[in-house]
Amino acid sequence: MKCHIACEKSKEPHIYIPDILLEDWMLKGGVTLSVGATSARVECLLSPTDDLILTTFLPWLQALHDRDFHIHVDRLRAEICIGPITAILINKTPGSLGDYAHECHQFFHQNGGLLYLLPVSSFFQREGTGLLFSEGRWEAGSVPSPGVLYNRIPSRKLETTDHFKHAVTFLEEAGATVFNTRFLSKSEVDQALKNHPLLKEHIPVSASGLEHLEGMLSSFEDVFIKDIHGSKGRNIIRATSGDRWEVRQNSFPGNDHQTFRDYRSLEKKVRAWCRDSTYLIQETIPFCLYEGRPLDFRILCHRIGQEWTVLSSVARIAGDGEFVSNVDRGGQTAKPRTILNKILPVSKGIHENMKALSLSAAVYLSEVLEGRFSEFGIDLGIDADGKPWIIEVNSKPSKLTSQHSESIRPSVRGLYHHSVSVWKEEEEEK
Numbered sequence: 001m002k003c004h005i006a007c008e009k010s011k012e013p014h015i016y017i018p019d020i021l022l023e024d025w026m027l028k029g030g031v032t033l034s035v036g037a038t039s040a041r042v043e044c045l046l047s048p049t050d051d052l053i054l055t056t057f058l059p060w061l062q063a064l065h066d067r068d069f070h071i072h073v074d075r076l077r078a079e080i081c082i083g084p085i086t087a088i089l090i091n092k093t094p095g096s097l098g099d100y101a102h103e104c105h106q107f108f109h110q111n112g113g114l115l116y117l118l119p120v121s122s123f124f125q126r127e128g129t130g131l132l133f134s135e136g137r138w139e140a141g142s143v144p145s146p147g148v149l150y151n152r153i154p155s156r157k158l159e160t161t162d163h164f165k166h167a168v169t170f171l172e173e174a175g176a177t178v179f180n181t182r183f184l185s186k187s188e189v190d191q192a193l194k195n196h197p198l199l200k201e202h203i204p205v206s207a208s209g210l211e212h213l214e215g216m217l218s219s220f221e222d223v224f225i226k227d228i229h230g231s232k233g234r235n236i237i238r239a240t241s242g243d244r245w246e247v248r249q250n251s252f253p254g255n256d257h258q259t260f261r262d263y264r265s266l267e268k269k270v271r272a273w274c275r276d277s278t279y280l281i282q283e284t285i286p287f288c289l290y291e292g293r294p295l296d297f298r299i300l301c302h303r304i305g306q307e308w309t310v311l312s313s314v315a316r317i318a319g320d321g322e323f324v325s326n327v328d329r330g331g332q333t334a335k336p337r338t339i340l341n342k343i344l345p346v347s348k349g350i351h352e353n354m355k356a357l358s359l360s361a362a363v364y365l366s367e368v369l370e371g372r373f374s375e376f377g378i379d380l381g382i383d384a385d386g387k388p389w390i391i392e393v394n395s396k397p398s399k400l401t402s403q404h405s406e407s408i409r410p411s412v413r414g415l416y417h418h419s420v421s422v423w424k425e426e427e428e429e430k
Helices: 020-027 059-064 095-111 120-125 162-173 186-194 209-220 263-274 338-343 350-368 409-428
Strands: 002-008 015-019 030-035 038-046 052-055 067-074 079-083 084-089 114-119 129-134 138-141 148-151 177-179 206-208 221-229 235-242 245-249 258-261 279-283 295-304 309-319 332-334 375-382 386-392
Touching: 002 038, 002 059, 015 020, 020 038, 020 120, 030 177, 052 059, 052 148, 059 114, 059 138, 067 332, 067 409, 084 095, 084 120, 084 350, 084 409, 095 114, 095 129, 095 409, 114 120, 114 162, 120 162, 148 386, 162 177, 186 279, 186 350, 186 386, 206 209, 209 235, 209 263, 209 279, 221 245, 221 263, 235 263, 245 263, 258 263, 295 338, 295 350, 309 350, 309 409, 332 338, 338 350, 350 375, 375 409
Parallel strands: 002 052, 015 038, 030 079, 084 114, 084 148, 148 177
Antiparallel strands: 002 067, 015 052, 030 038, 067 079, 114 129, 129 138, 206 279, 221 235, 221 279, 235 245, 245 258, 295 309, 295 375, 309 332, 375 386
């Protein structure tokens, strides 16, 4: 059930319950109030209105004022549970997540629940402060510990520190669900998919390390060289052999397109660019193009409770002069079915195959990779036969754009419904 909650200033730990609910819940005297991963003892009293009224004897209770929430009552445990309480872990400010975070706030507010942003400094210090949306902006305030935490910090290095890992463990031990706990590397995803009997048929042949570049070029004549920790289409090189040795790149000093007299010259330049980073080399699959430009498809998979589902899909067309189709590199987006109908003589069933492949990959990777994941952005290419190929899997997919006509994008709805499902499951398991 849902209830509207109001708060009033008082140092007394009271909860005022409307008469009809107080009779139905059969509660009296002291009860436990659970909000997210936070709880407190309160005294049940009769409410003078139809609202559930909480006194702000603890500062974070004010964050619940004038909002609707889902309510679960455990009569045997004498416990009132309020949720969902979800936080998005960020660096300092929303940054590129601004529009997405605002939509999350709106959707949680409209459907029952609290969404706030948790700067990583507050997360480490466990100081009980977060960013709440009020009067058109995010402002610092006291907040309850979240029941669900969605990790969106942009630093791979920070995620590997003991400080970060201890903070995650502390929150999980308090009863919270933390998901997408870390970035993925291209090499670990590639290795995991190679171990799956069916998914391995949908990934390019690959090798890890530049020492394999000559052999890969000898075998395929056209390869992609990718920084295993790269993101947003950066630090990617395309190398070709044959009549001449060529490279194209989009992130390093020098010309974007260069020609070399022999392999050694090409290798020297590639090594100068790559330096000490680790790179994955993949054969170049001849994917379908759109009007002569590279094309791929982003499939967004999300866990709702314990079940994975496809939330959205979009076609991405490379910008002028680009050899990758990332939106961050100037790419454009379009509806997948529209594009597939234009590039393939027979496109029936291909979109469904792409989604089924992505869903299988999401379920499998969430089971075998270290950490907890509830959202993947999976990038696919399509060859001339309509076969889908997995290019990359992202644990922190971009939230910059949405091609959907609804005011609230599917990934926002996914976060909300996952939060509600997790909250309900936790209450039922108590």
